[in-house]
Amino acid sequence: MLRFSTAGESHGESLVALVSGLPAGVPVSQEFVDRELWRRQQGYGRGGRMRIERDTAHILSGVRHGKTIGSPVAMTLANNDWKNWNEILPVEEGDAEKHKAVKSPRPGHADLPGSLKYDFKDARYVLERASARESAARVACGAMAKSLLRELGIFVGSHVIRVGKQELGRDATWAEVAASNAKDEVLLNCVDPEAEARMKSEVDAALRTGDTVGGVFEVVVHGLPPGVGTHVNWDERLDGLLAQAVMSLQAVKAVELGRGVTAAESMGSTVHDAISYDGSGDGFTKFSREKNNAGGMEGGISNGEDVIVRGYLKPISTLRRPLGSVSFETREPVKAAYERSDVCVVPAGGVAAEAMVALTIARLVIDKFGGDSIRELKRNFDGYREQIKAY
């Protein structure tokens, strides 16, 4: 079974990423892992921290001569900003300023509920782990999952379809998404330059006014055969697992699969993807669909169309013009804490969600096809593909 976990605080020494359950023989390239990490750092509207960090994964185990060996892959990702922090003394014994204590909780962040829950008088102890810095470690894990999926011809990408009130307003093809993800300069990772310019103006407005802005990213899985995930148990459904995986990302507040949201206001005849059987095409089976409103899954099972997962990000909660809060010390009204912050993270959120989707799909693929080596897994995978092609 594919499992992964992360450890580390935002301004601690390092993030730690651990992936176990990968078969042996999966080619792993340092360049690819670091490229994924770089992609997560991009996007117009990111804050000063991204000028300090240059994320790279130090692979400690599980890979030899560029291939997995079946044992857990452990990685560390250093935080460059760590050296600027003094984490040694508890704040009560040190200087609150020097320790960057946070005593006026930010509405929308984990500060207040986390401080109440863990009995801290300084929200710093909470926000260090709540921070989306952690998503860098998920991306390192996701790069391992993507390396496996690539061997089977399955690819995962993302693009931005909304920033604030500005939207792409049309479907993108897989080729457009892949081309956008291959770019060496990222503005907002939108496939259409005109829509991207409109989105940029939303970020500019937030920058000007000391505000923040959210949006929607879309993750696309291309090349997944029908039959991954199952209807037979609630916790093995592909749709449920994808929703949990993407919802678990910091600031994601809604997840949509295919046309899930607008389907609720439409008639069935316009929503469902009519089936035909033409025997042609280069699909997985001889069945085909004209459209993909289902987002590549029905009954919690992949159906061979591209899997489409959208994540809705709320605006960042740390505001340069902060909202009202209450001081932990005096209980008087104060402005919420502000030091620095991202203003828009929709492209980065999309890259982190790619990792979560890739890990989810890789787990189900390994469950279905098994195998301790990539050769064994591929053989099982190819045999199944032949079977469904001949159906």
Ligand SMILES: Cc1cc2nc3c(=O)[nH]c(=O)nc-3n(C[C@H](O)[C@H](O)[C@H](O)COP(=O)(O)O)c2cc1C
């Ligand atoms: C890539 C990324 C970067 C983020 N950067 C910030 C940030 O700079 N400031 C901030 O307040 N929140 C930021 N967030 C969001 C917070 O981490 C998140 O709102 C917080 O942990 C509370 O969790 P919740 O929004 O899921 O409830 C970021 C989220 C993502 C995905």
Ligand SMILES: C=C(O[C@@H]1CC(C(=O)O)=C[C@@H](OP(=O)(O)O)[C@H]1O)C(=O)O
């Ligand atoms: C460090 C990252 O994002 C951070 C996520 C984050 C938060 O509250 O989520 C707050 C900010 O941290 P800092 O206060 O150090 O600038 C972001 O920069 C990253 O994405 O790698």
